Amino acid sequence: MSADPQVPLRADARRNRDQIIAAARTIFAEFGPEVPMEEIARAAGVGVGTLYRRFPDREALIRAVAVDNFSRVLEDAREAAEQEPTAWCALVRLLHQSVELHLSVQLAMLSKKAHEILKEDPVIARLREELLVELEAMVQGAQDEGTLRPDVAEGDVAMLFALLLRQLESRSPEIARMSTERSIAIMIDGLQARPGTPLPGRPLGRRDIN
Amino acid sequence: MSADPQVPLRADARRNRDQIIAAARTIFAEFGPEVPMEEIARAAGVGVGTLYRRFPDREALIRAVAVDNFSRVLEDAREAAEQEPTAWCALVRLLHQSVELHLSVQLAMLSKKAHEILKEDPVIARLREELLVELEAMVQGAQDEGTLRPDVAEGDVAMLFALLLRQLESRSPEIARMSTERSIAIMIDGLQARPGTPLPGRPLGRRDIN
Amino acid sequence: MSADPQVPLRADARRNRDQIIAAARTIFAEFGPEVPMEEIARAAGVGVGTLYRRFPDREALIRAVAVDNFSRVLEDAREAAEQEPTAWCALVRLLHQSVELHLSVQLAMLSKKAHEILKEDPVIARLREELLVELEAMVQGAQDEGTLRPDVAEGDVAMLFALLLRQLESRSPEIARMSTERSIAIMIDGLQARPGTPLPGRPLGRRDIN
């Protein structure tokens, strides 16, 4: 799911646009948001000129990729909420799915510059907000169920979520995968409602996390 | 604690070197490892020429900062192991200290390029190894104490540790701080020996994590 | 005559490329192969960026100029061989033409670095070889005619030729010209088959001169 096309593009232009975003997602994820534009154009199989016709500058492209990414996560969150029997299960599923997503979303915080850019964007802000609303519902629901410790809020969960999106480089893909899964499991265990260490501070809501 | 000076530098040169590393640590942490060298030089209060006299190129500087960083963490780890009454306490302390360290170490995995550079460096490899040895001892000790869940190994802990070093940008410093502390607490809770979800895969040792 | 374009360049690109080589030939000849690239770009009427798009670095440009130069000399040699009635005349003509060429070829041995670069290049090696083959034929022919002293080989002639390409700087152009012409005449006199001092060593063939 991508952004709002004012005027529906011609079929081929549309295809170009999608190819560029797909290429950019991959390349940004692998090399960071500073890769030469030409690289992205090449990966998308178009000339730089075409890229620039579609996205007036790098910022616009970064935004478009981020919108695309957030849209996907939001979709996943809604699906999880709808399909899972309990809020806790939805939360767990979402955390686990983050592994699938990390490539696409890590962009969001990959560099200070990228962050600045996205912080301003109203479309992104809206998607983000919607996502946090979903999360809040899950958190609330799971706490009502008694499955989630009561001293956390959606901001805490978003934080853990975000941590995971920062994948570590290198190492064999299987180990990378396993280590992420284990970290998630540990975190989930830490999230479970049980007598444990009381958390410092106060629950972080979605207003708290920027 | 910095790197090994073959020939003891002249006093002023030494001072400059240290200032440069300190400045680079801060600036790299804030803007990533691609900041203009001039920026770093300015922050260190020296000319670019001096920077380049000390570190033949960006790579060398990145390496030096990383060595400095790892040395600090290692030192902290040893101190924690020595001063804390139990291995569990040492582990907890180290995790919490990671907050102090994140600025300094996040560099280690901040960009693909930086990672490539550090991966090759034998000095870094040694420091890393020593750090993992410390961690292994703590993990082992805490598991013997019955305070740490038995199905994790030092690689798992290193992974959680590493996740935390990837600080998220922006947001007010107090919230950033609190959110990190809370994430740590959640993770620690998740690490505690208690009946919980069995972890997937197998304990990750230090050979597993690259 | 320039190098082999794999893919035929767009008309404007082609034009730029040629202008750059022409400008580089002149400027290299006048100021040596270390002139600022910007100088060359300016002389060619393009931006540095264009220069670098066409020639990835200085080496590539030096190579291209050398190829262009050698091609010209080779062409001249073949023309001389074909058009002149005797091998001796062809040789004499070539030596005299070297005056025209010196600007273009002196680059070949203008600096240690330039020499290193060209030594490796297979295209240059081939052109050079072809040129020496022509020279060998002339030398052989002129010796058969009895006009060229028998104790020299193509390497000796190439050496004299090369000496002349090293034009001396400064002084008025007319004098420079005259002095070169006179030196050539003296050398030609020295080359003529006549009882004279036997030469030291042995005839130098094209294998001898690197």
Add this chain to the structure above:
Amino acid sequence: MSADPQVPLRADARRNRDQIIAAARTIFAEFGPEVPMEEIARAAGVGVGTLYRRFPDREALIRAVAVDNFSRVLEDAREAAEQEPTAWCALVRLLHQSVELHLSVQLAMLSKKAHEILKEDPVIARLREELLVELEAMVQGAQDEGTLRPDVAEGDVAMLFALLLRQLESRSPEIARMSTERSIAIMIDGLQARPGTPLPGRPLGRRDIN
């Protein structure tokens, strides 16, 4: 023989100065007059500071080396004139000795910049003039002897001489040596008084060659 020391230097300073000039001669000859000053200092076994104390800048060093070089050639010329039985022999000896000198003198015309520098220097001008006076005497003498063709002057000889100082790079030292010797012999043959091609232009005197 080196330049005129206003105030006789202290023994060690003197030694330093000589070492620097010797080192510079070699290094300039091998790498051209643009080598880093530090390189020269290192080769001379002193710090850059010392080099700069002795020679305020690169120009001064180039000048000093040139003066040293010219002094040697002049000395050789005078020795040849004095020791050889005929002017022709002296001329021939000088040409052959040029082989020894080329390393040291080629500097004189190695780059446009170097040439500019030396052109202005009055000390060099004087040495040069003295050398040409010697040459003129030899030329005159040899023409009187009937051994040198009458249609040349000292400028012509200086020109041939200068050509030889431009050594070609690379190739085995023995071949380099032999090829130079052969070129000299060919030129000498061309210079001998014999019915040959009349030279173009007019004899070049020492006023003609810059």
Add this chain to the structure above:
DNA sequence: AATGAATGAGAGTTCATTCAT
């Protein structure tokens, strides 16, 4: 007086963006 550290101007090179084809 000697040394080598510091400086900063300048050269090489890259790449975002514009624009002719």
Add this chain to the structure above:
DNA sequence: GATGAATGAACTCTCATTCAT
């Protein structure tokens, strides 16, 4: 509309020269 060539600003790195030790 698409393409890829041209541009020039920005960044990395080098080195002549100055100056503290």
